[in-house]
Amino acid sequence: xxxxxxxxxxxxxxxxxxxxxxxxxxxxxxxxxxxxxxxxxxxxxxxxxxxxxxxxxxxxxxxxxxxxxxxxxxxxxxxxxxxxxxxxxxxxxxxxxxxxxxxxxxxxxxxxxxxxxxxxxxxxxxxxxxxxxxxxxxxxxxxxxxxxxxxxxxxxxxxxxxxxxxxxxxxxxxxxxxxxxxxxxxxxxxxxxxxxxxxxxxxxxxxxxxxxxxxxxxxxxxxxxxxxxxxxxxxxxxxxxxxxxxxxxxxxxxxxxxxxxxxxxxxxxxxxxxxxxxxxxxxxxxxxxxxx
Amino acid sequence: xxxxxxxxxxxxxxxxxxxxxxxxxxxxxxxxxxxxxxxxxxxxxxxxxxxxxxxxxxxxxxxxxxxxxxxxxxxxxxxxxxxxxxxxxxxxxxxxxxxxxxxxxxxxxxxxxxxxxxxxxxxxxxxxxxxxxxxxxxxxxxxxxxxxxxxxxxxxxxxxxxxxxxxxxxxxxxxxxxxxxxxxxxxxxxxxxxxxxxxxxxxxxxxxxxxxxxxxxxxxxxxxxxxxxxxxxxxxxxxxxxxxxxxxxxxxxxxxxxxxxxxxxxxxxxxxxxxxxxxxxxxxxxxxxxxxxxxxxxxxxxxxxxxxxxxxxxxxxxxxxxxxxxxxxxxxxxxxxxxxxxxxxxxxxxxxxxxxxxxxxxxxxxxxxxxxxxxxxxxxxxxxxxxxxxxxxxxxxxxxxxxxxxxxxxxxxxxxxxxxxxxxxxxxxxxxxxxxxxxxxxxxxxxxxxxxxxxxxxxxxxxxxxxxxxxxxxxxxxxxxxxxxxxxxxxxxxxxxxxxxxxxxxxxxxxxxxxxxxxxxxxxxxxxxxxxxxxxxxxxxxxxxxxxxxxxxxxxxxxxxxxxxxxxxxxxxxxxxxxxxxxxxxxxxxxxxxxxxxxxxxxxxxxxxxxxxxxxxxxxxxxxxxxxxxxxxxxxxxxxxxxxxxxxxxxxxxxxxxxxxxxxxxxxxxxxxxxxxxxxxxxxx
Numbered sequence: 001x002x003x004x005x006x007x008x009x010x011x012x013x014x015x016x017x018x019x020x021x022x023x024x025x026x027x028x029x030x031x032x033x034x035x036x037x038x039x040x041x042x043x044x045x046x047x048x049x050x051x052x053x054x055x056x057x058x059x060x061x062x063x064x065x066x067x068x069x070x071x072x073x074x075x076x077x078x079x080x081x082x083x084x085x086x087x088x089x090x091x092x093x094x095x096x097x098x099x100x101x102x103x104x105x106x107x108x109x110x111x112x113x114x115x116x117x118x119x120x121x122x123x124x125x126x127x128x129x130x131x132x133x134x135x136x137x138x139x140x141x142x143x144x145x146x147x148x149x150x151x152x153x154x155x156x157x158x159x160x161x162x163x164x165x166x167x168x169x170x171x172x173x174x175x176x177x178x179x180x181x182x183x184x185x186x187x188x189x190x191x192x193x194x195x196x197x198x199x200x201x202x203x204x205x206x207x208x209x210x211x212x213x214x215x216x217x218x219x220x221x222x223x224x225x226x227x228x229x230x231x232x233x234x235x236x237x238x239x240x241x242x243x244x245x246x247x248x249x250x251x252x253x254x255x256x257x258x259x260x261x262x263x264x265x266x267x268x269x270x271x272x273x274x275x276x277x278x279x280x281x282x283x284x285x286x287x288x289x290x291x292x
Numbered sequence: 293x294x295x296x297x298x299x300x301x302x303x304x305x306x307x308x309x310x311x312x313x314x315x316x317x318x319x320x321x322x323x324x325x326x327x328x329x330x331x332x333x334x335x336x337x338x339x340x341x342x343x344x345x346x347x348x349x350x351x352x353x354x355x356x357x358x359x360x361x362x363x364x365x366x367x368x369x370x371x372x373x374x375x376x377x378x379x380x381x382x383x384x385x386x387x388x389x390x391x392x393x394x395x396x397x398x399x400x401x402x403x404x405x406x407x408x409x410x411x412x413x414x415x416x417x418x419x420x421x422x423x424x425x426x427x428x429x430x431x432x433x434x435x436x437x438x439x440x441x442x443x444x445x446x447x448x449x450x451x452x453x454x455x456x457x458x459x460x461x462x463x464x465x466x467x468x469x470x471x472x473x474x475x476x477x478x479x480x481x482x483x484x485x486x487x488x489x490x491x492x493x494x495x496x497x498x499x500x501x502x503x504x505x506x507x508x509x510x511x512x513x514x515x516x517x518x519x520x521x522x523x524x525x526x527x528x529x530x531x532x533x534x535x536x537x538x539x540x541x542x543x544x545x546x547x548x549x550x551x552x553x554x555x556x557x558x559x560x561x562x563x564x565x566x567x568x569x570x571x572x573x574x575x576x577x578x579x580x581x582x583x584x585x586x587x588x589x590x591x592x593x594x595x596x597x598x599x600x601x602x603x604x605x606x607x608x609x610x611x612x613x614x615x616x617x618x619x620x621x622x623x624x625x626x627x628x629x630x631x632x633x634x635x636x637x638x639x640x641x642x643x644x645x646x647x648x649x650x651x652x653x654x655x656x657x658x659x660x661x662x663x664x665x666x667x668x669x670x671x672x673x674x675x676x677x678x679x680x681x682x683x684x685x686x687x688x689x690x691x692x693x694x695x696x697x698x699x700x701x702x703x704x705x706x707x708x709x710x711x712x713x714x715x716x717x718x719x720x721x722x723x724x725x726x727x728x729x730x731x732x733x734x735x736x737x738x739x740x741x742x743x744x745x746x747x748x749x750x751x752x753x754x755x756x757x758x759x760x761x762x763x764x765x766x767x768x769x770x771x772x773x774x775x776x777x778x779x780x781x782x783x784x785x786x787x788x789x790x791x792x793x794x795x796x797x798x799x800x801x802x803x804x805x806x807x808x809x810x811x812x813x814x815x816x817x818x819x820x821x822x823x824x825x826x827x828x829x830x831x832x833x834x835x836x837x838x839x840x841x842x843x844x845x846x847x848x849x850x851x852x853x854x855x856x857x858x859x860x861x862x863x864x865x866x867x868x869x870x871x872x873x874x875x876x877x878x879x880x881x882x883x884x885x886x887x888x889x890x891x892x893x894x895x896x897x898x899x900x901x902x903x904x905x906x907x908x909x910x911x912x913x914x915x916x917x918x919x920x921x922x923x924x925x926x927x928x929x930x931x932x933x934x935x936x937x938x939x940x941x942x943x944x945x946x947x948x949x950x951x952x953x954x955x956x957x958x959x960x961x962x963x964x965x966x967x968x969x970x971x972x973x974x975x976x977x
Contacts, residue, residue: 186746193703
């Protein structure tokens with residue numbers, strides 16, 4: 001301590017501040033994080049530059065070359081109407097990587113605002129809205145989303161809005177409990193004693209402290225969103241039938257697995273799986289690093 | 293004390309209960325070996341009580357873990373030897389080790405709530421100890437009942453049917469002690485057993501342990517950061533500093549005549565024998581405890597020692613013999629008692645005279661009821677209190693007495709019940725913060741108990757301290773920069789600390805940031821809510837000095853809340869005593885402490901263990917603190933009052949808070965003259 005008011009004996013003891021590595025450097029030391037990021041980076045590159053990378057035109061039908069097994073010309077084989085599966089997998093990343101993250105961001109932003117208000121203000125608001133949130137939670141998310149998409153018609157915007165809104169109460173609940181823990185702490189009293197209003201207390205004082213929780217929740221929800229978007233496409237509610245889409249490709253091809261044509265189904269399925277695994281690897285690493 | 297007689301008894305011919313020779317304990321942290329204990333040697337004789345005292349991080353608990361072989365996976369005894377009753381726990385196989393833990397050694401930890409299984413009834417848990425020893429179920433239950441009686445639980449049969457969460461802290465700790473002694477261990481390890489308890493409950497538990505020791509055939513290793521508790525409970529003491537046993541000896545001698553500069557420094561940083569701030573500043577120990585595994589040539593304390601010379605930095609001092617049964621690891625142990633002060637003794641005192649006519653804050657009829665109509669809990673009942681300008685008003689009472697609620701009502705964090713009046717400088721204050729003006733907010737600030745909770749851990753120190761300067765004092769530009777620099781200097785921090793986050797600071801530095809924040813807006817009244825109870829002794833002294841300096845410099849009034857009566861006495865001009873939300877006594881500090889005082893105050897004072905020996909006519913409080921939801925009739929203290937009148941008036945009528953002498957108010961039926969004669973002899977201290 002700098003207890004020395006005046007140091008007659010000339011004692012000099014340095015203050016031992018703890019040096020600590022920033023979180024991102026701890027993350028980079030984790031092979032799981034680096035692996036997850038590489039997987040995600042691969043798919044992001046595919047989503048952006050898909051048409052340039054793809055070896056063939058993903059829409060070009062070569063009926064004479066249909067149902068060909070993987071070969072040097074078509075690494076992932078061709079589907080029932082002779083389209084190159086590899087090209088379709090690469091280009092198919094685009095829709096899912098636009099819809100799922102945007103929907104998750106929407107849900108996270110709304111859920112965070114709602115969770116902060118419920119957790120900090122509490123009272124009647126918390127009781128009333130809390131019941132609504134629980135009611136929504138009681139319904140299986142995918143089925144609710146499916147109902148709305150059927151009712152509203154499928155487009156990228158509808159999917160983003162519907163998934164985002166359905167995720168809002170889920171995320172709000174997580175944020176709310178994190179905020180309630182923070183609400184016990186004296187720094188909020190300190191802020192109130194400075195005359196700070198609720199809005200500032202929530203967004204300037206509490207939000208930075210619950211951000212780690214929100215970040216982890218975001219990665220978990222992103223995985224679910226990808227799964228949901230793929231499921232909708234599989235069920236025939238894809239965004240646009242003319243662009244390649246992993247979910248609808250699986251749907252179009254799984255009927256012929258029995259005939260031995262497994263590749264047109266397996267590779268889009270692997271694409272979905274690898275994307276979700278990549279997100280979970282990143283999410284788990286973040287959670288572990290933030291937990292200390 | 294009786295323990296000293298026990299120590300004087302000749303040792304039996306068998307091996308000592310514990311013998312530790314040159315023990316090193318190493319923790320492996322990320323592939324690096326860190327030495328946590330270094331060449332620790334001590335011995336605990338049969339029926340002896342040995343105390344280990346040290347600040348946090350000194351390695352006290354590591355000693356206990358090493359003895360019972362409970363060191364975590366990354367820790368190991370890397371040198372030296374341990375022997376318990378002549379047996380080496382390090383060499384035991386799993387079955388023998390289990391046997392030793394079941395029958396020979398018992399431990400009692402700090403948190404009784406965590407030591408009991410929450411889902412098993414108390415009786416079952418204690419009986420299990422007997423059943424492991426091979427006793428049948430019915431007999432085990434009978435013995436459990438007898439044992440709970442032995443630890444002075446008044447209705448053992450009923451307590452056995454309860455779950456741990458239904459017990460108070462003191463009661464739960466009694467149950468833990470009952471479990472520990474049920475196996476009739478030959479060594480009982482108590483690791484901070486009363487730290488989580490109130491002073492009155494602590495006194496009861498300590499009395500219980502002292503009584504059991506004379507009754508049972510047990511050696512005790514008592515670990516505590518509290519020097520007075522160790523002095524009360526132990527025959528011999530070892531002082532642990534940064535993993536080294538720097539001084540050892542008989543308790544009384546060691547505390548009266550310490551021979552290691554660290555022990556000297558520790559003892560000087562505690563206010564003793566009724567020391568008050570006008571007697572001078574507390575001395576402090578400069579610098580920091582070295583981090584674990586810190587590699588240092590020479591004496592481990594040399595960097596903080598004002599006696600250190602070249603020799604101390606060259607080679608580690610051996611344990612010098614400083615008297616019968618005493619050792620000190622210091623080359624200059626002869627000079628240790630004359631250790632130069634590191635803090636000048638003179639102290640600036642607030643110049644503002646205490647004027648009784650014009651209080652800075654005035655509370656009238658302040659009550660606070662929590663909960664609904666059916667289960668209302670009255671946390672505060674009709675408090676009338678004036679806080680004088682420039683004074684320090686000490687607020688004392690057991691936990692649950694309403695100290696913190698009172699402070700929060702004053703600050704506006706909790707609105708009081710409807711008919712309460714709170715005034716600041718004669719102006720009524722709104723019940724909550726939104727109803728108060730910026731000037732009124734500015735005037736009232738607080739230093740919280742726990743800086744970890746009070747500082748936003750995501751904000752930098754600069755941001756934390758700047759905020760009240762901008763928001764309350766309305767500063768900007770160069771005025772802001774100047775005031776920030778001034779404030780940082782006032783709390784004796786350095787500019788380089790400004791960029792750091794709270795997590796990167798030590799406990800003492802964090803509390804300095806919290807103090808700077810409280811003073812940023814230029815407050816007139818600062819509430820200090822247990823500001824040092826989360827800190828180590830040597831750090832505590834520095835914070836108290838700082839608070840006293842700031843009071844003189846900024847001319848503020850303190851409402852100082854603490855359970856540590858020594859601190860309250862040191863710092864306060866007046867004292868207010870709360871019990872179950874009622875003001876029992878208010879008066880000048882010296883009057884309240886030296887008596888005649890309220891029987892409750894008397895009991896609180898006599899519960900506190902003192903380094904200076906105990907008052908001969910100690911009065912003891914028995915019984916649980918009643919629930920505020922269901923307070924006793926009449927005088928709320930009558931259920932525990934040692935001086936209750938036989939006329940029955942205490943049970944039937946609540947006494948008023950009456951002025952018994954100028955400026956000294958008391959809520960008691962016993963006339964002041966009678967209290968004077970009852971308490972007369974004990975008021976010397």
